[in-house]
Amino acid sequence: MLKERLRGDLTTAMKARDQTKVLTLRMALTAVTNAETAGDSHHELSDDEVMNVLVRETKKRRESAEAFDGAGRTELAERERAEEAVLAEYLPQPITDDELTALVAAAITETGAEGPRQMGQVMKVVQPQVGSRADGKRISAEVKRQLSGS
Numbered sequence: 001m002l003k004e005r006l007r008g009d010l011t012t013a014m015k016a017r018d019q020t021k022v023l024t025l026r027m028a029l030t031a032v033t034n035a036e037t038a039g040d041s042h043h044e045l046s047d048d049e050v051m052n053v054l055v056r057e058t059k060k061r062r063e064s065a066e067a068f069d070g071a072g073r074t075e076l077a078e079r080e081r082a083e084e085a086v087l088a089e090y091l092p093q094p095i096t097d098d099e100l101t102a103l104v105a106a107a108i109t110e111t112g113a114e115g116p117r118q119m120g121q122v123m124k125v126v127q128p129q130v131g132s133r134a135d136g137k138r139i140s141a142e143v144k145r146q147l148s149g150s
Contacts, residue, residue: 002050002090003032020079024086031057051091055132058087095133103129104142116147 006029013021031053036045045053061084068077095103107125111118122143130139 002047002054003029003045006032006050006090020082021086024083027083028054028057028087028090051132054087054090058084058091059135061087092131092133095130100130100134100139100142101146104139104146107143108146113147116144119143119147122147 006025010022010025010029013025032045032050035049035053036042061080065077065080065084068074068080103126104122107113107122107129111121111125113119113122119140123140126139126143127136
């Protein structure tokens with residue numbers, strides 16, 4: 001289970017005195033715990049749900065790094081990028097541009113979409129196939145590019 005892997009890696013990082021990894025994994029486990037206790041009742045998250053939490057936390061780190069860069073705070077941006085790199089070890093391999101292009105093309109054919117107005121139909125087909133392997137912005141940019149060209 002992914003949550004157990006995170007806990008085990010936290011212990012290993014503590015023994016190795018890897019502060020960046022310790023802080024990042026603690027933050028990730030806290031986010032998982034918060035997700036488990038959110039709502040009316042406590043429930044154990046599945047690996048897919050834990051993966052979604054990690055994807056969300058990774059995206060936060062990326063956006064924070066960009067914001068810090070824009071504000072001229074490079075040392076904070078570097079720390080955010082280091083945390084993002086730690087979290088990336090637990091995410092699935094990102095989808096390649098060629099794979100994404102092929103998936104979007106197949107979805108356009110499947111839905112019969114002919115223009116940007118039908119972007120939502122294509123996104124509904126592509127999103128579940130891609131899962132957490134690509135950012136939503138990246139998927140929508142490719143869908144928009146292909147629908148504008150057809």
